[in-house]
Every structure is written in C-alpha cells, then in structure tokens.
Amino acid sequence: MEQTQDYDDKLVALLEVLWGDGYLSPGGDHETALVLDGLDLRGKRVLDLGCGTGGCAMFIAAEFEPAELIGIDVEAGVVAKANDNAVAAGLSDRVSFLQIEPGPLPFPDDRFDLVFSKDSIVHIPDKHALARELFRVLAPAGVFAASDWMSGSDAPPSPELLHYQQLEGLGFGLASPDVYFTALRGAGFEQVSYVDRTAWLAARSHVELEDLDGRLRPVIEARVGREFLDHEVEVWTALCGVFDTCELGAGHWRAIKP
Ligand SMILES: C[S@@+](CC[C@H](N)C(=O)[O-])C[C@H]1O[C@@H](n2cnc3c(N)ncnc32)[C@H](O)[C@@H]1O
Structure with a gap:
C-alpha cells in the first residue's frame, strides 16, 4: 500500500480553493x-x-452523529491540518486524525462499524490486501462505503492516460471496477455494489478547468504562484481528456461484512 506523491502545501491550497476548505476531492x-x-x-x-485535511470526516461527525470518528492518512501535513480543523470546529472530542504508514491498518479486528473513504484508495496499489484489511477491522454487519477513481478497464493505459499520470505526479494505483469487485468479494464482503459517477465527474472537471484558468486564477495564483498553477492547468487539461474517453472513471462502492 504505497503512495509516492506529497499532498504538499501548494497542492492542498489549490485543491481547497477548488473543492472547499477541508476537501481534497x-x-x-x-x-x-x-x-x-x-x-x-x-x-x-x-x-x-x-x-486528507478532514472535510469529509467533520461533515460526517456533524451530520451523522457517530460515537467516534478516526481519520487516517499517510501525509503528516494533512493530518496536522485536519486535527487543527477539528479543534476549530469544536469536534475534537469525537473526531481525531492519525498519521499512519502505508500497509496493514494499525487497528485490532472488528474495531469499526463503518469504513468510509473518499477518493483515496486510488493511491493504494494492492486492492486485494486492502480489502482484506478493511474486512478485518470491520465488525460483523459493518459497512464499507467509499468513493474512488478507477481505470475504465484493465487494458494497458493509453499514452494519454500515462501522460496524465505523469503530469499529476501522484502515486497512482489505478484499477478497474472489476478488480474492486473481485478484491471485495474475495475478502469476504457481501452485497458489493457500485454506482458509476464518471459522467458527473467528467462534466465537473471541465468546469474546474475553466475556473482554474479563469475566475479562480487570481486567488489561486496569489497562493501557489503562477508556475504551479500553469502546471495544474496542464494536469486538468489531461484529466478532462481521459475522463471524456472514460479511460478514467469514478464511482461509489458499498459492501457489507456478514
Ligand atoms: C484525493 S485525497 C482525498 C482526501 C479526503 N478523503 C477528501 O476527500 O478530501 C487522497 C488522500 O489519500 C491519502 N493517502 C494516500 N495513500 C494512502 C494510504 N496508503 N493510506 C491512507 N491514506 C492515503 C493522501 O495522502 C491524500 O490525503
């Protein structure tokens, strides 16, 4: 379960302008x-x-009233920011964030009733090992509910997809929905279901590209500098291309531990 890229300060700043405070997706x-x-x-x-910086977790804590919510991430910087955000929101009694190492999850068996994840599993190459870990840390009747980005198929990546991945520089572990189905069912999950969100995300990415190079340019450039923003405009251009061909896709997963 590796990840090679930093969600560094500049990338986090740009993503939060685009997607809202606390959101890196x-x-x-x-x-x-x-x-x-x-x-x-x-x-x-x-x-x-x-x-990431904790937006999903804090929304879940405020709206869904869990007893306890633990967020984990491999990046020290985003975890520190998430903990600051939880304190500022008055949620630190129920919400905490931990930096972890890639690999087995640092929790005992049956520890959680729900594992949530938003657009992060894409960074974890071994979906089978991850699915076994998710199954292990969930209690019986526990639910896995996640959004993620995936490849459209298991065919070798096109030059366009390779170009996007190279530009993005993120540690990608792209796999097709078939791989997720096999990994989740193989780990023992039941009622595995998938809702495709590619069309929504593709349309949205085009709007984001216009915003990055248009109305949001001044505020983002002031925070991250022109060179970094120009690079991200290139990334988004490539991203729109691979969404349009559905070589990159996205969707929501649900699975139950019996
Ligand atoms: C696209 S961001 C999404 C963050 C957050 N879920 C959100 O929606 O705002 C992906 C996050 O996954 C984290 N990540 C990458 N590899 C990971 C791993 N092996 N275990 C846990 N987190 C990981 C990254 O550091 C990053 O914060």
Missing part, C-alpha cells in the same frame, strides 16, 4: 452524503481511510 458535503446515503451512523464507530 470533488463534491464536498453533497458527494460525501451521497456515499453514505441511507446509512444510520448514530452511535457508530467510523474510520475515514485517506482523510
């Missing part, structure tokens, strides 16, 4: 609520895998 509170649609989390123990 698109869709904000609304998309987080969709991932959790229909679940009752009152009094439950929740893990947020790849919590």
Whole structure:
C-alpha cells in the first residue's frame, strides 16, 4: 500500500480553493452524503481511510452523529491540518486524525462499524490486501462505503492516460471496477455494489478547468504562484481528456461484512 506523491502545501491550497476548505476531492458535503446515503451512523464507530485535511470526516461527525470518528492518512501535513480543523470546529472530542504508514491498518479486528473513504484508495496499489484489511477491522454487519477513481478497464493505459499520470505526479494505483469487485468479494464482503459517477465527474472537471484558468486564477495564483498553477492547468487539461474517453472513471462502492 504505497503512495509516492506529497499532498504538499501548494497542492492542498489549490485543491481547497477548488473543492472547499477541508476537501481534497470533488463534491464536498453533497458527494460525501451521497456515499453514505441511507446509512444510520448514530452511535457508530467510523474510520475515514485517506482523510486528507478532514472535510469529509467533520461533515460526517456533524451530520451523522457517530460515537467516534478516526481519520487516517499517510501525509503528516494533512493530518496536522485536519486535527487543527477539528479543534476549530469544536469536534475534537469525537473526531481525531492519525498519521499512519502505508500497509496493514494499525487497528485490532472488528474495531469499526463503518469504513468510509473518499477518493483515496486510488493511491493504494494492492486492492486485494486492502480489502482484506478493511474486512478485518470491520465488525460483523459493518459497512464499507467509499468513493474512488478507477481505470475504465484493465487494458494497458493509453499514452494519454500515462501522460496524465505523469503530469499529476501522484502515486497512482489505478484499477478497474472489476478488480474492486473481485478484491471485495474475495475478502469476504457481501452485497458489493457500485454506482458509476464518471459522467458527473467528467462534466465537473471541465468546469474546474475553466475556473482554474479563469475566475479562480487570481486567488489561486496569489497562493501557489503562477508556475504551479500553469502546471495544474496542464494536469486538468489531461484529466478532462481521459475522463471524456472514460479511460478514467469514478464511482461509489458499498459492501457489507456478514
Ligand atoms: C484525493 S485525497 C482525498 C482526501 C479526503 N478523503 C477528501 O476527500 O478530501 C487522497 C488522500 O489519500 C491519502 N493517502 C494516500 N495513500 C494512502 C494510504 N496508503 N493510506 C491512507 N491514506 C492515503 C493522501 O495522502 C491524500 O490525503
């Protein structure tokens, strides 16, 4: 379970202007609520895998009233920021964030009732090992509910997809929905389901590209500098291309530990 890229200060600053404070992925509170649609989390123990700066976790804590929410992430900087955000929001009695090493999850068996994750598993190459860990840390009847980015198929990546990945510089572990289905079912999960969000995300990415190079340029350039922003405009241009061909996709996962 490796990750090679830093969500460093500049990238975090740009993403939070684009996607909202505390969010390093698109869709904000609304998309987080969709991932959790229909679940009752009152009094439950929740893990947020790849919590970033904590926007999803704090929204879940405030709106879904779990007993406890622990966010984990491999990046020290985002974890520190998430903990500051929890204190500022008055949620630090129920919400905490921990830096972890890639690899087995640092929790005992049956520790959580729900594992949530938003657009982070894409960075973890071994989906099978991860699915076994998710299954292990969930209690019986526990739920896995996640959003993620995936490859459209298991075909070798096109030059366009390789170009996007190289520009982005993120440690990608892209896999197809088929790999996720196999990994989750193989780990023992039941009622595994998937809702495709590619069309929504593709349309949204085009709007973001216009914003990055248009109305948001002054505020983002003031925070991250022109060179970095110009690079990210290139990244978004490549991103829109691979969403348009559906070589890159996104969607919501749900699975139950029997
Ligand atoms: C796209 S961001 C999403 C953050 C947050 N879930 C959100 O929606 O705002 C992906 C996050 O996954 C984290 N990450 C990458 N590899 C990880 C791993 N092996 N375990 C936990 N987190 C990881 C990154 O550091 C980053 O904060």
